[in-house]
Amino acid sequence: MTNEELSDLDLARGVSNGDEEALKSLYDVYADLLFAYIKHLLSEAPRVAVEDIWQETLLSTIRGMSSFRGDSRLFTWMCGIAKRKVADYRRQRKTSINLNCSTAMNNLGYLIDKDVLPEDYVLQQATRRHVVEVLGSIRPKYQKILIQRYINGSSVEEIAKSIGKSYKATESLLSRARQAFKSSFIKLSKEERDE
Amino acid sequence: MNKKDSILENNVQKLLQAGFPDSHKPDPGLRMETYRQLQKQIKRHIPSYEFSNIVLGLLCGLLLLLMTWTGLIVSGDLAKTLNNFPILVMEGILLLNLVSIPISGYLIVKRSRHA
Numbered sequence: 001m002t003n004e005e006l007s008d009l010d011l012a013r014g015v016s017n018g019d020e021e022a023l024k025s026l027y028d029v030y031a032d033l034l035f036a037y038i039k040h041l042l043s044e045a046p047r048v049a050v051e052d053i054w055q056e057t058l059l060s061t062i063r064g065m066s067s068f069r070g071d072s073r074l075f076t077w078m079c080g081i082a083k084r085k086v087a088d089y090r091r092q093r094k095t096s097i098n099l100n101c102s103t104a105m106n107n108l109g110y111l112i113d114k115d116v117l118p119e120d121y122v123l124q125q126a127t128r129r130h131v132v133e134v135l136g137s138i139r140p141k142y143q144k145i146l147i148q149r150y151i152n153g154s155s156v157e158e159i160a161k162s163i164g165k166s167y168k169a170t171e172s173l174l175s176r177a178r179q180a181f182k183s184s185f186i187k188l189s190k191e192e193r194d195e
Numbered sequence: 196m197n198k199k200d201s202i203l204e205n206n207v208q209k210l211l212q213a214g215f216p217d218s219h220k221p222d223p224g225l226r227m228e229t230y231r232q233l234q235k236q237i238k239r240h241i242p243s244y245e246f247s248n249i250v251l252g253l254l255c256g257l258l259l260l261l262m263t264w265t266g267l268i269v270s271g272d273l274a275k276t277l278n279n280f281p282i283l284v285m286e287g288i289l290l291l292n293l294v295s296i297p298i299s300g301y302l303i304v305k306r307s308r309h310a
Contacts, residue, residue: 031254032221035221040214054221054229059236063236111263112201112206116202117209129214135211150211180205
């Protein structure tokens with residue numbers, strides 16, 4: 001299995017069957033995002049606690065992979081395991097987490113292509129966690145190019161060179177990636193609001 | 196790029212930089228060590244085999260049939276049954292299956308909780 005665009009179910013089956021290529025794909029796409037997700041959930045906890053929970057979550061993911069049925073996105077499923085581990089950690093320390101943000105702030109997702117988002121909204125823990133969930137829900141090639149461009153700060157020319165495409169093709173891919181991010185962001189915002 | 200695309204790009208950049216900063220990524224050493232642990236884990240893992248519902252249904256049906264049949268034989272003539280080796284073997288297998296049901300159930304629940 002070497003196709004980087006394996007579906008979540010194919011990836012899960014590959015890992016369940018001991019396929020190392022599938023494990024590598026899963027790790028490359030989701031491991032760092034999972035770390036960020038847990039770090040947002042445990043923003044005030046020591047880093048070593050985040051690292052432990054991250055490792056435990058990944059191990060539980062691998063062990064329980066055969067039970068993944070594709071009813072949700074794979075990353076969403078992994079986040080579910082992470083939330084349970086975080087809840088156990090909090091229970092041991094008798095603290096609680098608030099997974100919700102204020103309703104007023106939560107309704108701003110639809111503004112993503114209409115107006116500049118307020119800083120308060122962008123910096124909220126819930127929004128930042130939401131961004132990680134969105135990244136985990138879009139296609140890996142979109143995820144990769146968005147990270148290269150807007151987090152690593154690579155130019156379009158540099159990205160085009162690294163992926164072996166023309167400047168125009170890369171710009172087009174970047175545009176599709178932004179649209180995918182926007183759609184998923186608005187969709188997940190609505191789902192969270194409706195919960 | 197039109198104004199809408201420009202706003203979108205600006206917002207996507209802000210969101211990504213807030214949501215996925217370097218401080219929220221694992222250290223490279225830890226990342227590599229964790230990957231190695233996962234590699235060991237999948238090597239140890241025995242793949243599960245899916246039973247179709249039809250096969251499961253047939254196996255349960257066969258078990259019930261054998262139970263009923265041996266029950267009828269035993270209730271008919273106990274002394275003779277105990278001297279009949281094939282029937283004793285069949286009863287032994289049935290007993291083993293019956294005993295393994297709660298043990299398997301416990302293990303399944305325990306493993307799914309652990310995950």
